Amino acid sequence: MSEQSETLQPAILCLRFRRVGGGVPDGAGYAGLLALLGSFTPAVEAAPPDGALADVRGALRYFGRDAAGLAAVVRVRALALHGVDCAIGAAENPMLARMAARRAVPGTTFVVPVGGAAAFLADRPAAALDGVGAATARTLCGYGLDSVGRIAAAPLGTLQRITGVRTGRELWERSRGIDRTAVVPNAAARSVAAERTFPRDELGRERQRRALMSLTEELGARMRGEGQVCRSLAVSVRYADRTGYSTLTRSRTLREPTAHSAELTALAYRIHDSFALQRARVRGIALRAEGLGDAGRAAHQLTFDPVDERARRIEAVADRLRARFGPQAVMPGRLAA
Known part of the structure; x- marks a missing residue:
């Protein structure tokens, strides 16, 4: 490969891992996949539980x-x-690589060529752009800016009047494929996530709620064990529609940083209710705890509620039992049924 052709190559890979039998890799499997990427390039940034970014500039030349x-x-x-397959996006920066990976399916690579960002982004819906949540997407669509191409065509001042100075600037840059972030090797985890996949499309709301509770129990125990709390939760629901399967994701902020499973479960249920998917055929649910921080430095609102205090003491005892006898030693009765 010549030096000139190398400079024109997309050099950021975003990988999404899926086990051949379905589901995401376990902790040991995920660590092994990161080590595998590390044999190609030292610039690997983890995106748990099932993704990673890699800057492969040097590997392109070497291989x-x-x-x-x-x-x-x-x-x-x-x-x-x-035993893991990969859906891979390749582009010139992390944002485009992540968006390309969402277009790929396991066993394929979706490449955004250098200079091809405008064509790739033009017909994407506004909500597909990094940093655009449901509320911002609704605001943009209200002004007719329902695609990334239309956002890119809007003047910077217009976007700033609609969404604010900082958000408007970020939208203006991202809609043009500009991303100033870089792959950060060994970056500290800013979120933890877990996923439940149903063996078949699930219509039952109660089963979906049990899956959510098992996820909040898992993530809560993991954060407490590591001395961490989170500031917000994001719930993703993968469901069947006319085009095959689609994924909806929404996030909300907790009233205070916490790893208390009851608080996580209550918020996860509220987010789940907001999807209004009563008749949807759900194949999988994922939960991501975001904005991780040190539990020792987190502010906690004092309460005189004896029920809440008792629940936290029981939770602490349950954590010690799980640490000694395994994660299934203690679980809510709703999950044991």
């Missing part, structure tokens, strides 16, 4: 391949060594 060719090598090794 004498383009981004798609190198992605194929990574995929073959991940499948052979870990």
